[in-house]
Amino acid sequence: MVSGETPSLEVSRLAYAYPDGTQALYGVDLSIARGERVALLGPNGAGKTTLVMHLNGILTAGHGTVTVAGLPVRGDTMKEIRRRVGLVFQDPDDQLFMPTVREDVAFGPVNMGVRGEELERRIKDALDRVGMLEALDRPPHHLSYGQRRRVAVATVLAMEPEILVLDEPSSNLDPAARRELAEVLRSLDVTVLMVTHDLPYALELCPRSLILSDGVIAADGPTGELLADAELLAAHRLELPYGFAITERG
């Protein structure tokens, strides 16, 4: 099978300038193999969100290419690309726009043409995987913030994506909700790209990290190694929280 060797995500020489002329990306190259969990680290304004918006074609590349499991992001492939790339937005209130959890989780699959028993199976399966099955018929605004974040992950899982892209998944979560989300993410058997500046969370969940700085990939390597390099972190406005130190193992 070819798909075994095709990376889940391949970004090549991606450059982008906003309509007002601000250049956000200056040639990004990265490749993520199937089943990997990778953190995309970078300070605010590094271009992380701009990069993420390219992954499912919300922004189209000024230059360069984005390929998802072998399929290039283009106008005519958009529908399939959006199924393959599951984007989880930072604010769950932006992600959960339907009146009930069930309808929200169904939104993506129904747009893809899934109906009937298969739809029901996908809804239940996705909610079960994030431990939120009991919230099926509740309105999103009655859930806690951590629960909403997990339901947001389920809305994307229901589309059975090739790669899950999470924008700042740990933001605004209390420690318990943060741990619960980590457990959920660890239990999933999908490729994950996690955009964050929460370095301990990246270390906890992602064996590999990329540092995006000034619109290019400035570093790519095992998370532990990158985070142990104080100079590298300082050069890109990244810092471990007070009291943290990474000691490399093995």
Add this chain to the structure above:
Amino acid sequence: MGAGHHHQIYRRDDTFVHRLPPHCKLLAVVAFAVVVVATPRELFAVFGVYALLLAVVAAAARVPPGFVLRRMVIEVPFVVFAVALPFIGLGERVSVAGMSLSVAGLWAAWNILAKATLGVVASMLLAATTEPRMILLGAQRLRLPSLLVQIAMFMLRYLDVILGEMRRMRVARESRGFAARDVRHIPVIARSAGALFIRSYERGERVHLAMLSRGYTGSMPVIQDVRASARQWATVALLPAVALAVLGAAVLGTGAL
């Protein structure tokens, strides 16, 4: 179904009126309103029958009269307008309790009051027995303009979110010693309203991106379909049908005279 956040209108219960499909009820209320509006204002007794019909529906739905009456306040602007008519109306005048009132104005006021009240009560009963979300599903089922249904749906979903932001802005203002007391504070409130508008607009953009990311192409997919049996249709048709029959009989009766 999960609890909606509009308990003040929706009355949770499980009567057969509650269980009727939302699009049937919606259509029945509209048809009833059309019959009411088409009724000549001189037919007092017919309006009485209409009121009785609504009372029967209310009783069947276990909606107490007080519940409906308290929510009738939304009719107040119409009432104010209607009450003014006998005073400002032209033409023939009669003297009532020492006041000179216009006959045409009195008729117009009665016409507005009777019809508006019946229409408002019918809508109240719809809202009291149908979750807001279900009303929108019904509207979707009836193929009402999809854009309007979507806007109403988002309003329902984001009302609490926006009210929450409004509350936080007020707390932030007051935490820094501001309290709106007189007209000189209006500019501050206006600026807050502007900021709230921008925030909501930006949220709208983010929600749109989230929708696009999950394959939205401009129309809301039908996720929960609402269906009605012939029997349910027949049940809801009773309200406008009886009203129409009474009206027909009355018109024929007066015509024969």
